[in-house]
Amino acid sequence: MRFLEIENLHARVAVPGGREILKGVNLSIKAGEVHAIMGKNGSGKSTLAQVLAGRETYEVTEGTVAYNGKDLLELSAEERAREGVFLAFQYPVEIPGVSTSYFLKAAVNAVRKHHGQPEIDTVSFIKLVKEKMALLKMDQSFMNRAVNEGFSGGEKKRNEIFQMAVCDPRLALMDETDSGLDIDALKIVSQGANSLRGPDRAILVVTHYQRLLNYIEPDFVHVMMDGRIVKTGDKNLAMELEERGYDWIERQVAAGV
Amino acid sequence: MPTAETEIETLANREYKWGFISDIEADEAPPGLNEEVIRFISHKKSEPAWMLEWRLRAYRHWLTMAEPHWAMVHHPTIDYQKTIYYSAPKPKKKSLDEVDPELLKVYEKLGVPVSERNALLGVEQPAVAVDAVFDSVSVATTFKKTLGEKGIIFCSFSEAVKEHPDLVQKYMGSVVPYSDNYFATLNSAVFTDGSFCYIPKGVKCPMELSTYFRINARNTGQFERTLIIAEDGASVSYLEGCTAPMRDENQLHAAVVELVALENASIKYSTVQNWYPGDKEGRGGIYNFVTKRGACRGRASKISWTQVETGSAITWKYPSCILQGDDSIGEFYSVALTNHRQQADTGTKMIHIGKNTRSTIVSKGISAGFGQNCYRGLVKILKGASNSRNYTQCDSLLLGDKCGAHTIPYIEVRNTTSRAEHEASTSKIGEDQLFYCKSRGISLEDAISMIVSGFCKEVFRELPMEFAVEAQKLLGVSLEGSVG
Numbered sequence: 087m088r089f090l091e092i093e094n095l096h097a098r099v100a101v102p103g104g105r106e107i108l109k110g111v112n113l114s115i116k117a118g119e120v121h122a123i124m125g126k127n128g129s130g131k132s133t134l135a136q137v138l139a140g141r142e143t144y145e146v147t148e149g150t151v152a153y154n155g156k157d158l159l160e161l162s163a164e165e166r167a168r169e170g171v172f173l174a175f176q177y178p179v180e181i182p183g184v185s186t187s188y189f190l191k192a193a194v195n196a197v198r199k200h201h202g203q204p205e206i207d208t209v210s211f212i213k214l215v216k217e218k219m220a221l222l223k224m225d226q227s228f229m230n231r232a233v234n235e236g237f238s239g240g241e242k243k244r245n246e247i248f249q250m251a252v253c254d255p256r257l258a259l260m261d262e263t264d265s266g267l268d269i270d271a272l273k274i275v276s277q278g279a280n281s282l283r284g285p286d287r288a289i290l291v292v293t294h295y296q297r298l299l300n301y302i303e304p305d306f307v308h309v310m311m312d313g314r315i316v317k318t319g320d321k322n323l324a325m326e327l328e329e330r331g332y333d334w335i336e337r338q339v340a341a342g343v
Numbered sequence: 344m345p346t347a348e349t350e351i352e353t354l355a356n357r358e359y360k361w362g363f364i365s366d367i368e369a370d371e372a373p374p375g376l377n378e379e380v381i382r383f384i385s386h387k388k389s390e391p392a393w394m395l396e397w398r399l400r401a402y403r404h405w406l407t408m409a410e411p412h413w414a415m416v417h418h419p420t421i422d423y424q425k426t427i428y429y430s431a432p433k434p435k436k437k438s439l440d441e442v443d444p445e446l447l448k449v450y451e452k453l454g455v456p457v458s459e460r461n462a463l464l465g466v467e468q469p470a471v472a473v474d475a476v477f478d479s480v481s482v483a484t485t486f487k488k489t490l491g492e493k494g495i496i497f498c499s500f501s502e503a504v505k506e507h508p509d510l511v512q513k514y515m516g517s518v519v520p521y522s523d524n525y526f527a528t529l530n531s532a533v534f535t536d537g538s539f540c541y542i543p544k545g546v547k548c549p550m551e552l553s554t555y556f557r558i559n560a561r562n563t564g565q566f567e568r569t570l571i572i573a574e575d576g577a578s579v580s581y582l583e584g585c586t587a588p589m590r591d592e593n594q595l596h597a598a599v600v601e602l603v604a605l606e607n608a609s610i611k612y613s614t615v616q617n618w619y620p621g622d623k624e625g626r627g628g629i630y631n632f633v634t635k636r637g638a639c640r641g642r643a644s645k646i647s648w649t650q651v652e653t654g655s656a657i658t659w660k661y662p663s664c665i666l667q668g669d670d671s672i673g674e675f676y677s678v679a680l681t682n683h684r685q686q687a688d689t690g691t692k693m694i695h696i697g698k699n700t701r702s703t704i705v706s707k708g709i710s711a712g713f714g715q716n717c718y719r720g721l722v723k724i725l726k727g728a729s730n731s732r733n734y735t736q737c738d739s740l741l742l743g744d745k746c747g748a749h750t751i752p753y754i755e756v757r758n759t760t761s762r763a764e765h766e767a768s769t770s771k772i773g774e775d776q777l778f779y780c781k782s783r784g785i786s787l788e789d790a791i792s793m794i795v796s797g798f799c800k801e802v803f804r805e806l807p808m809e810f811a812v813e814a815q816k817l818l819g820v821s822l823e824g825s826v827g
Binding site: 139140141142143162163164166167168172173175177178179180181182183184188189190192193196197200232249253 | 786797
């Protein structure tokens, strides 16, 4: 059975007369796989990640998404999260006055409650957090700082992957996690993501550049263009894109190849 | 497709939890106001002649005054002849053991630890001495003995008038004169009870002092007076909480609070105000027209106001500091929330008179529904107040697109060595913030509550611990309700 099965997904901006951005995406991911979606700016790759996470500023107009035996589109954003979907944001949001520790504990407990488990006790929570902070080489003072407030771009991205590691999702969506990271941070963040690789979960990496894929090695690479996946290959496709750019694919698509 | 705004709009249909009406027999004055009623109140309270004189002076002055209309609030004309100016649960008992069990039940429902025993059993909770004011009279003051050993006086205002007339005569009206403003003058004429607190020289009050106010009877106004005096080197932290039953008609609450801090003394005054706000359409609710002012009379004295205002149909309130002593400090931390049709015009006045005086104002306004929230503040640094400083921060948070936030600061600096800073911001709870929380599994209600609490954090951390928790919960329930 497919872990994630996206069929003919169409979505538009949820305002009257909103522009259509996804124009029939087809993608299927098996448990244990890592997929990368590449594409130019405006191709719809970030929108795809956000639609999968349940952002209501987009409206799904057509198509289906089956996730782990469930109709994903029937679930609200918070239900998807509790079912193991995690979106690492391209632009992490600041929540002034709310400590990272408080925020993360609320997130962990929301998932636990959904699965009928009791709230995590403080000792276990601290242990879990410390372990994941070490993995991402983060300073413990992070926990007392307000969520993303005053964080540098790199810190914000690292915080996303840290949260992802703590939340332990089954479907990790990484939206341009590499943008704004220097090479050292990129390695650390990739380590965090790789720690989530496992036979019963999947990772979908949305990225501009092949660089990230040196560290998070994908099983499949997809190219997105104008709201559709137009080409699929293995990691060599990413290398080719790095060398040749996207124009040759555009020409192929235009020629109907 | 629901957007953040429509989601927020669907929130907040929660019933007012403290809206129960207690069936307690009351001893009342006939409705209306005239010298007879004032004499009746004074007589009921067996007051000395000077007190009655003071009331009558205030009343005669009040007759020459006009109701103020400069605040950014709107309400139908108040008929002062319809209000009942005195209502007491009868018969009044002398000690806690004798208090009407019905009344104790009311306070139990409110979660007020009127019983010392209960307070003492709550091990993890620091002891709080409580004075409970029901309609017009004070019904119980706890921990009196413990406090008495330190020379601290904490009792009802009526008792203070009888037992400590010298102190009352010396300080009452010395911060808020009877002629101060329309509502304070009305209060001076008809006030029925309240709390009195005196901390002698060098004494640090060992526990939080607290008053719970409750309006129960129909058509009753509550006019209480609180007077707190901290002698040289004394310090006290005082908490005030208030609730009222749900009633369709508006009820008037016009209180006066006076604080006096002498040399090196400090007074911390915290309020969690949860008067009935009226229903969703704006029917009923309390008109909360309150005058609160503190005088930092001594050198290096400090007065700190912290308020969390979630209730009342209309709030008109400006807890202020008169910084007379050199090096004195005034602080004002405020969270004011208006939901549905609530209106708040609130802020502070910091009057710098002494040298090297400092004041800090942190105001957080939250507007939801059709709520209107106005910060109005005056910072006045007089000529002689050299090297004085003020820092003001006014933040407004809007939930939805039908509410309003207004900031009206007045800043007057009359010397060149002083400095006043004013920062203001207005923000909305963003769809991106809500989505960020939801994408972590956090429900919409919890997300809003979390974001609002974060917004208010600078104020909450000024509150005593157990009050901070209560305030946070109160904000939560004031905003949330029917979702999910």
